Amino acid sequence: MTEPLRVAIAGLGTVGAGVIRLLEANGSLITRRAGRSIEVVAVSARDRAKDRGIDISGLDWVDDPIELARHPRADVVVELVGGSDGPALALARAALGAGKSFVTANKAMIAHHGLELARAAEAHDAAMKFEAAVAGGVPVIKGLREGAAANEIARVYGILNGTCNYILSKMESEGSDFADVLAEAQALGYAEADPGFDIDGVDAAHKLSILASLAFGTSPSFGDVAIGGVRHVVAADIAEAAALGYRIRLIGIAEAGESGLFQRVHPYLIPMRHPLAHVQGSLNAVVAEGNYVGRLFFQGAGAGDGPTASAVVADLIDIARGEFGPPYAMPAESLAAQARADSGERRASAYIRLNVADRVGVLAEIATAMRDAGVSIESLIQRGAAADGSVLVVIVTHESPERCVEQALATLRGSASLMAEPMWMHILDE
Amino acid sequence: MTEPLRVAIAGLGTVGAGVIRLLEANGSLITRRAGRSIEVVAVSARDRAKDRGIDISGLDWVDDPIELARHPRADVVVELVGGSDGPALALARAALGAGKSFVTANKAMIAHHGLELARAAEAHDAAMKFEAAVAGGVPVIKGLREGAAANEIARVYGILNGTCNYILSKMESEGSDFADVLAEAQALGYAEADPGFDIDGVDAAHKLSILASLAFGTSPSFGDVAIGGVRHVVAADIAEAAALGYRIRLIGIAEAGESGLFQRVHPYLIPMRHPLAHVQGSLNAVVAEGNYVGRLFFQGAGAGDGPTASAVVADLIDIARGEFGPPYAMPAESLAAQARADSGERRASAYIRLNVADRVGVLAEIATAMRDAGVSIESLIQRGAAADGSVLVVIVTHESPERCVEQALATLRGSASLMAEPMWMHILDE
Known part of the structure; x- marks a missing residue:
């Protein structure tokens, strides 16, 4: 040799x-x-x-x-x-x-x-x-392919886009709004002039579909990733999440279950005790949950010439070693195709932010819509009227099927009291 | 095959x-x-x-x-x-x-x-x-051996003993004293009846010397690890560290430098922005800092039959794959022997806790000892007298050579004002 x-x-x-x-x-x-x-x-x-x-x-x-x-x-x-x-x-x-x-x-x-x-x-x-x-x-491909190879992986998820994490971290530390931080990131070269691939979740979805394949032994199915980005996260969401004990992160998550393969990129509320809540700036991090090893957590630089070159050369070293x-x-040929799982049946707590008109009966309307859809409310905060006359209502639900939350929001979208598109995010379990 | x-x-x-x-x-x-x-x-x-x-x-x-x-x-x-x-x-x-x-x-x-x-x-x-x-x-051996193989590693360090981390986390969350938490951990089976190997740092030192070898390409030299444990950490240290923005963790750290190989196991104050500050309970975590990849962070279960079996079988899978x-x-034969580095020249901030008699002139005595040794004080907190009449003095130093801190403490150890052995810990840079 x-x-x-x-x-x-x-x-x-x-x-x-x-x-x-x-x-x-x-x-x-x-x-x-x-x-x-x-x-x-x-x-x-x-x-x-x-x-x-x-x-x-x-x-x-x-x-x-x-x-x-x-x-x-x-x-x-x-x-x-x-x-x-x-x-x-x-x-x-x-x-x-x-x-x-x-x-x-x-x-x-x-x-x-x-x-x-x-x-x-x-x-x-x-x-x-x-x-x-x-x-x-970060050697996460190796971590899944080899390090965790003895395990059946229940789910793999993480912070896969440094640009989004940089923006969310900055919004958090400075209380700024999304557009301002994005413009600053673009000026500094941390975000592309056309940032869509990053901030709309496509880049994270590419990476997620690769991780899912390795974790579950299923054929890659990028087309089955439900993709959302961070454009709609506002400073108030970050502040309300913080008050509730969470940080907001764009998460790519994949889970193999009986009803098929679930893959989603979406902003999530992460409990402060979860390691992903402490991933700051442009770092990336991946969690893999195995049936014997438990929760593995990998973190490091997700982009840049040095870290990327480090990973490329690690691959070359493996090849040199045979x-x-x-x-x-x-x-x-042994990778099994898996149906796309129906996300409607997934149960989790949700964060919902509504901007509503400041008038009598609005809260009753919201509460009724939630009740009719079978969504139980864990907490509700109403903040005084903003300059535009709108009132902020933030709800955290008890665990419920996602389909019920969607249904409640569909009802509310038809309401004349709603002054903006409702925002909802999933809450990651600890 | x-x-x-x-x-x-x-x-x-x-x-x-x-x-x-x-x-x-x-x-x-x-x-x-x-x-x-x-x-x-x-x-x-x-x-x-x-x-x-x-x-x-x-x-x-x-x-x-x-x-x-x-x-x-x-x-x-x-x-x-x-x-x-x-x-x-x-x-x-x-x-x-x-x-x-x-x-x-x-x-x-x-x-x-x-x-x-x-x-x-x-x-x-x-x-x-x-x-x-x-x-x-946690696949840290693989992470160093293969994942980070393209890098010159500047230092490798981490939380290598779950029992100590469990005890420190519990002291932190409950404000309890070391002995109480140890007794509880022993009752629950989280700590051995003879806990010396764990709490005195020997187990972490074994692991550190293995990591150092892999990170630096040097021959293993367990005998060169400076070993300290967590027995002397008291509830007041945890509280003072928290007030200063730190958590206390038992860290194994190895660094290859011009003066040789430095290896130490000791309790450190970890800044809250460092990922090791968020490693809770019996988890283990390892950081490797490479010249191209930057800071890699690996975390997971450091003990237990499931996680350990997962790692053993990962090794078997590698062997099955050839x-x-x-x-x-x-x-x-190509692993180079390295001299043990002189730790006295290492520069870092230090945390010093002194229990002194409540009498006139004590503070002047402390300040003089520090000055004479060339240690500059960043902050000093004196807490009112405890039941035993002793006063707690907590000092954070500016960056200084360790030898100077040792010298200041040697002077103070000779003082009639000191009511207990001084405790000092290193502060990890962010």
Whole structure:
């Protein structure tokens, strides 16, 4: 095993350059740990002349990334181009089709095409690894695939999008409103100019569907994730949640049950005693609940060139060691398709925020709607009228089926007293 | 790879029985994940007739555990006997000497003899795995060995003893004193009748020395761990720390620096913003700080039959998959010995609690001792006299070399005003 592991990298953005920088900085340590050296032999990117702060003069330059799949000296192709389809997918297919091992940080592509790519990898006994696709530098894929492998996992959930967590943490510490914090995050480069993928929950849903597959041994089904984001969380929600002993976090949660596979991304109220309540800023965190190990909790940087490069190189080290198996821990053909679970029957406490007109009978209307839908109220707080004349009513329900909460809200949406769309969030059990 | 992995187990206490129960309960899932079944073929324990709630009638029974090393059908020997030497070590040597793979949960044995055993395993290309030896079910060995493998680790530290954390958490939530909570924990079976190994920090030190080896690529050196426990923490310390924005936790910390390897187990004040401050009850948690990944945090159950069995079986799954390398991530011969670092030069803030006589001039005496040693005081709180006439003085220092704090305390120990041994703890940086 003294031959180096030879790597071709497509995409030299911050992560691609970070991988090259890491391999250089920690090279001798990595060689000791991997049992052989890991050597970049070829790269491909859009602009050859761009200054990336790394020396690529000694590497083969390839204009068309797809060509890397046929590079005669490369054992592994690393894809850091991004995008669920297009060149990233074409490269993945070509590399795996040519029997090369393949490493990617591309959650969108794995969420949509992971199963197809895993089959291609298995056909050639090649590796297909994607640790960096979920929670950046945090080894949660390895944690599920190997660390918790002895367990039947009841549910896997966590904070999978750093941008949303940064925004929610800032709203919390500064009492600011969503739009202000988002604008600030964009100015600082923490949020994209087009932040939809992050703040509307799509990015977290990509990652969740990957985790669910690994946790439950089911085929990936991104299309079955119910997706909500954080746009509708206001400063008052954060304050009311805090007064009740909760913090608000965007959670991706997956649960395998008798009625099928449940997958959802949505803001949740997290009790202060739960470890996810203490995940601050742009950190990511994942919880896996196993039938023997109990609750495992992993936390760390979910994005950034250093952490992402750390995960990409960890995959390369596994490949250099020859320690990899099927991408989803078991053969792709043995991953069972699961029906989408009916979320209506799920029972949990809910937080409901209503902005209503300040007039006689409104509370009775709300209470009646809840009663008629069979939702029992644990607590209700009414705050004095705001500048626009609206009154804030915050309700915490006893555990009830989600369908009943939806029904109560449907009734209230028809009411002339409602001055804004009601907001409701699930409350995570401790 | 359709041949099962055949396992012999020495020791059928709660963990041994837990492993057999887990393999039975999650058997088909484990077979899917491991690519082949894992089958217990032989067992050894003290009392054959004892009711353990498991059926061992179909397994070979061996009276002398050492015999398992020569069992003709066993591929792997699992040692759950315990003890750093004696039968556990004899079995480990015999099994590895016979070229069998070896799995253990025995931190004391690994801390003392890990290097010798790793060499024996490597000589036969056999596995020697001990995930369960540190932090129970939490995959921290895997996290360091593989997940963070691309990183130079600056320091690794964490809460490595559940009994101490349970006691400190209880003292915190109930305001009780150490001795009362210990007695309660013993009555409930959470603490041993002879609790010294736990509360004096020896158990945490075993685990710390294993983590340090993996994190830094250095040879294990348990003898170089500076060990302190939690016996001297009183309710007042917990209360004063809380008022200052800290929680007290028993921390094992290792750091590789220019002056050598620093390893210490000691109670620390943890800032509330640090994730370790939120580790409650008997949970364990480990932090690893890498030069690319940043701060990784792992948390979960550090003991108990379920979590420990989960880690033992995760090791067996790795072996069944053929995914294991040298026990310490790199060949034992390449682990470098490191000198013990001089802790006196370490700079940190310190918490000092003094119980002094209620008389004129005491504060001046304290302040002078601190000044003469070159320790600058950040805050000082004096509380009114207690029933015994003593006055509590709590000092938080600015960052200073530990040697200076020790020197100030040495001066004060000679003072007639001191009514009890001073208590001092390090403050973890955020």
